[in-house]
Amino acid sequence: MDGNPLNTKLCEEYGCEIPVVAFAHTKDVIAAVSNAGGIGILGATGLKPDELRSDIRWIRDKIGDKPFGVDLLVPASFVEGNREDLDEMIPDEHRTFVQHVKSVSGAPDSPPPSDIDPTYSGYENLLERSRQQLDILFEEKVPIFASGLGSPAFIIERAHQEGMKVWGLVGLPRQARRQIEAGVDVVVAQGYDSGGHSGTVGTFTLVPEIVRMAEGTDTLVLTAGGVSSGKHLAASIAMGSAGVWTGTIWLATHESETAMFLKQRIIDSKVEDAVQSRAMSGKPIRQLRSRWSDIWKEDGAPDTLPMPLQGMLVNDVLRDIKEANLEDWMTTPAGQAIVGIDAIKPAAEVVYEMADEALELFERATENSATA
Numbered sequence: 001m002d003g004n005p006l007n008t009k010l011c012e013e014y015g016c017e018i019p020v021v022a023f024a025h026t027k028d029v030i031a032a033v034s035n036a037g038g039i040g041i042l043g044a045t046g047l048k049p050d051e052l053r054s055d056i057r058w059i060r061d062k063i064g065d066k067p068f069g070v071d072l073l074v075p076a077s078f079v080e081g082n083r084e085d086l087d088e089m090i091p092d093e094h095r096t097f098v099q100h101v102k103s104v105s106g107a108p109d110s111p112p113p114s115d116i117d118p119t120y121s122g123y124e125n126l127l128e129r130s131r132q133q134l135d136i137l138f139e140e141k142v143p144i145f146a147s148g149l150g151s152p153a154f155i156i157e158r159a160h161q162e163g164m165k166v167w168g169l170v171g172l173p174r175q176a177r178r179q180i181e182a183g184v185d186v187v188v189a190q191g192y193d194s195g196g197h198s199g200t201v202g203t204f205t206l207v208p209e210i211v212r213m214a215e216g217t218d219t220l221v222l223t224a225g226g227v228s229s230g231k232h233l234a235a236s237i238a239m240g241s242a243g244v245w246t247g248t249i250w251l252a253t254h255e256s257e258t259a260m261f262l263k264q265r266i267i268d269s270k271v272e273d274a275v276q277s278r279a280m281s282g283k284p285i286r287q288l289r290s291r292w293s294d295i296w297k298e299d300g301a302p303d304t305l306p307m308p309l310q311g312m313l314v315n316d317v318l319r320d321i322k323e324a325n326l327e328d329w330m331t332t333p334a335g336q337a338i339v340g341i342d343a344i345k346p347a348a349e350v351v352y353e354m355a356d357e358a359l360e361l362f363e364r365a366t367e368n369s370a371t372a
């Protein structure tokens with residue numbers, strides 16, 4: 001094959017060598033992936049401004065001028081109000097059910113954390129939080145801002161003036177259309193299989209549709225959801241994507257701060273163990289199946305509440321479960337890509353393996369067509 005098929009427009013525009021983008025919460029994963037030739041994107045929704053600033057500086061220190069970014073959840077649909085008003089919207093039936101969950105789990109009351117900052121815990125202050133965090137991204141001139149939930153259209157002009165790129169995650173073609181029309185630099189087409197907040201349309205259906213929409217515009221498309229190997233990378237490029245955006249595969253890397261028992265559970269899990277549940281945030285999050293996700297699907301469990309009410313309802317019991325280290329009840333967002341994870345590896349090795357396998361597949365495809 002002439003040229004390097006992995007040298008996509010993403011690599012040209014961002015200066016990466018391998019069109020693999022890694023979403024992770026651990027800054028060490030971000031640095032390792034960017035240093036290996038990919039692009040690391042730090043999931044920063046839970047970080048306070050000073051933590052965010054120090055992580056950004058730490059990453060810069062490790063990677064120099066290689067590309068990286070920060071992802072924030074800036075929700076589009078959200079119940080707004082002060083804490084008391086929101087509290088009153090939570091029905092008694094739900095409070096009773098959560099009491100039941102707590103007693104079945106056996107989690108004792110954990111002491112309230114002393115240094116809790118209400119803006120940076122749970123989901124109820126997500127809007128205010130993301131506004132403060134965005135200011136830090138501008139001050140630090142982070143090369144890429146990725147918006148995890150709502151459309152980042154409102155920030156594009158300012159970001160472009162500052163020389164920053166704006167990426168948006170979407171799960172539906174109509175969301176992609178709005179973002180492309182608004183001029184986002186990259187649309188991440190995130191399919192049903194993906195870990196975290198995942199939608200209803202399969203990756204293989206979503207990506208070609210969005211690639212078609214982006215034709216003739218300056219917006220690049222990345223494939224997300226279920227990507228765990230060079231096969232997925234090669235297929236994505238063949239579909240017209242400029243690369244892949246990945247989350248689950250980094251959870252079981254050496255550098256990831258994911259708890260060891262969860263890394264092992266990921267390795268041991270079957271694809272059916274990556275279940276969608278609204279029980280944490282009110283929006284569907286694909287995660288490792290646990291007693292927590294199971295109990296919300298039992299007969300008698302109430303429907304979950306919209307964001308941020310569900311988070312407010314369950315925050316305390318989730319903290320109690322974590323403090324008591326009840327492993328069967330604990331989980332992590334994770335997608336169907338868990339099937340592709342069979343060992344704990346350094347993040348750089350994951351990047352290189354994907355690139356090598358994809359290149360081999362492209363070579364084989366070319367050989368096959370030559371002999372046909």
Ligand SMILES: Cc1cc2nc3c(=O)[nH]c(=O)nc-3n(C[C@H](O)[C@H](O)[C@H](O)COP(=O)(O)O)c2cc1C
Pocket residue numbers: 023043044045071072073147148149169190193194195196197224225226227245246247248249251332333334335336337
């Ligand atoms: C542990 C975990 C946490 C995630 N948290 C976020 C988040 O805070 N913001 C976001 O935009 N996406 C989040 N995601 C989704 C990823 O950005 C990505 O779209 C998804 O993982 C891609 O699918 P994959 O898991 O099959 O690779 C998360 C994914 C995982 C696995």
